[in-house]
Amino acid sequence: MTAYERLLAKAFDPEEFRREGKKIVDLLADFLAASEPEGRSRVFAWEDPESMFASWAGRFAAKPSRPFADLLPEILDRSNNLLHPRYVGHQCTTALPLAALGGLAGQLLNNGTAIYEMGPVNAAMERHLIRWMAGLAGFGPGADGVFTSGGSGGNLTALLAARQAAAEGDIWRDGAAGAAPLAILASSQCHYSVRRSAAIMGLGEEAVVPVDVDEKFHMTASGFKTALAEAGKRGRRPFALVANACSTATGSYDDLEQAADWAAFAGLWLHVDGAHGAGALLSPKYRSLLRGLERADSFIWDAHKSLLMPALVTAVVFRDGGRSFEAFSQNASYLFEKTATEEWYNFAHRTLECTKTMMGMRLFISLAAYGTDFFAGYVTAAWDLAREFARRLRTAGDFETASEPESNIVCFRHLKKGEPDLDGLQRRIRRILLEQGRFYVVQTQLDGRTWLRCTLINPRTTAGDLDALMEEIRSAGRS
Ligand SMILES: Cc1ncc(COP(=O)(O)O)c(C=O)c1O
Incomplete structure (x- = not known):
């Protein structure tokens, strides 16, 4: 046996896999158990x-260096711990441990799902999920959609379909250069x-005309009218409202x-970016936040933001499912309805990705194991906790909030008596929090001012953790 053959046998040895797998799962379970203050x-x-970067140099070579189980403790130790209830930063969620195990099974199966034959089980499951989401949105039986790798690609997919629906010719075939200038x-x-x-669509960033928002960060009617006029001034024909x-x-x-x-008035495709917030559709308490979604042409929903899924799981859902064939339409397949309905399972026709x-x-x-009510409970609790956190911040006297939270995102500032540079103070506080590493929060700019920002996306975060965060911020502000 050559060295290669010996390693090959080891790499695919079921007993080796079982042994290593147990070690890895044990390490991960210990990590999960310890992921609390x-x-x-x-x-x-x-x-x-x-x-x-330098510390990882030279750690692999022509010959085996170290088994994964030896490297894993260091990887866990030096990575961000999203399982920890005091990770309240970005919108990337704590992964449901079971979904991570699903990921393991999926990685081992590695069914690519570009066409039906490459991933038949996953294809069927995705269609059921899209129907479930479309039903929650209030779409009719004609709705359809696809899963894609992330909200950015999801928005692109929907907007490509929107453009093709509005275009006079076949932009996919002929390109955007000769077409009339368009606006979003x-x-x-x-x-x-x-x-x-x-x-990416060749329209240029200038094609996006911003619609002004009010003090609650909602688009306004006057903002819409002004944006419509502005598109005209720029010599562009609007085709979508986001x-x-x-x-x-x-x-x-x-x-x-x-x-x-507004979209109906101006003949625009309405795309709703529900990457973060579509999860509220599940919550009887908060689903009214999405009233009107049933009239949208398309929306996206990131399960890695509001459904506890490891990244990336994005659904792009179209009210008229036939339109989902137009985003990447090489031969305007929507025109040939037979193909469109027959080929729902060959997703590569409709997604940015092939594999x-x-x-x-x-x-x-995850839905099968825990039930949809569990996820509804999760969203309600997270959205509730954000409101409670905002209440505590406002009543404390030394904090202010940017607006009343509507989801699980809260923007706030620490107000320190006599501090001439409040923006600088928030930046200093965040820097100290980062260095201490006991909490993870992010920062954002709103109306030219700097705010601290939390996403309460971890179902194990409690009001007590947020009280502790406020104390940590006060102490960082003092130092
Ligand atoms: C509203 C919204 N849309 C789209 C995206 C992009 O999603 P992704 O990071 O999955 O590409 C984000 C990410 O934060 C988002 O908040």
């Missing part, structure tokens, strides 16, 4: 990028992926009924 105080391990009207609070989509449900910075939900009225991970499977098995 008493077990591990650090949620974030700040290290300078250059020294982090979008909330001034929209995620940057909307502008990026416009640029509303937030909810916005990235403050978690604010646009009034979707109003947005649907994809078995992303729907992770969500499907």
Whole structure:
């Protein structure tokens, strides 16, 4: 046996896999058990990028260096701990441990799902999930959609379909250069992926005309009218309106009924970016935040933001499912309805990706194991906790909030008596929090001012953790 043959046998030896797998799962279970303030105080391990990079140099070579189980403790120790209740930073969620196991199964199966034959089980599961989501949105039986790798690609997919629906010719075939200049009207609070989509589509970022928002960060009627006029001034014909449900910075939900009225008035495709906030559809208490979504042409929903899924799991849902064939239409397949309905299972016709991970499977098995009510309970509790946190901040006297939270995102500032530079203070506080690593929060700019920002996305975060965060901020502010 050559060295290669020996290693090959080892790599695919079921007993080796079982042994290593048990070690890995044990290490991960210990990590999960310790992921609480008493077990591990650090949620974030700040290290300078250059020294982090240097520390991993020379760690693999032509011959085996170290087994994974030996490397894993260091990987866990030096990574951000999203399982920890005091990780309240970005919108990337704590992964449901079961979904991570689903990921393991999916990685081993590695069914690519570009076409049906490549991932038949996942294809069927994804179709059921899309129907479930479309039903929650209030779409009719004609709805359809796809899963794609992330909200940015999801927004691009929907906007490509919107453009093709509005275009006079076949832009996919002929290119955008000869076409009349187009515009997208979008909330001034929209995620940057909307502008990026416009640029990728060859429209240029200038094609995105911002719609002004009020003090609650909702698009306004006057903002819409002004944006419509502005598109005209720029010599562009608007074809889509993008509303937030909810916005990235403050978690604010646009009034979707109003947005649907405006879109109908101006003949625009209404796309709702529900990457973060569509999860509220599950909550009897909060689903009214999405009233009007049933009139949208398309929306996206990131399960890695509001359904406890490991990244990335994004659904792009179209009210008229046939339109989902137009985003990447090489031969305008929507025109040939027979093909469109027959080929729902060959997803590569409709997604940016060719090969994809078995992303729907992770969500499907999680819904099967815990039930949809569990996820409804999670969303309600997270959205409730944000309101409670805002109440505590406001009544404390030494904090202010940017607006009343509508989802699980809270933007706030520490107010220190006599501090001449409040923006600088928030930045200093965040820097100290990062260095200490006991909490992870982020910061954002709103109306030219700096705010601290939390996303209460971890179901194990409690009001007590948030009280402790306020204390930590006060103490950072003093130092
Ligand atoms: C509202 C909204 N849309 C889209 C995105 C992009 O999603 P992803 O990071 O999955 O590409 C984000 C990410 O934060 C978001 O908040």
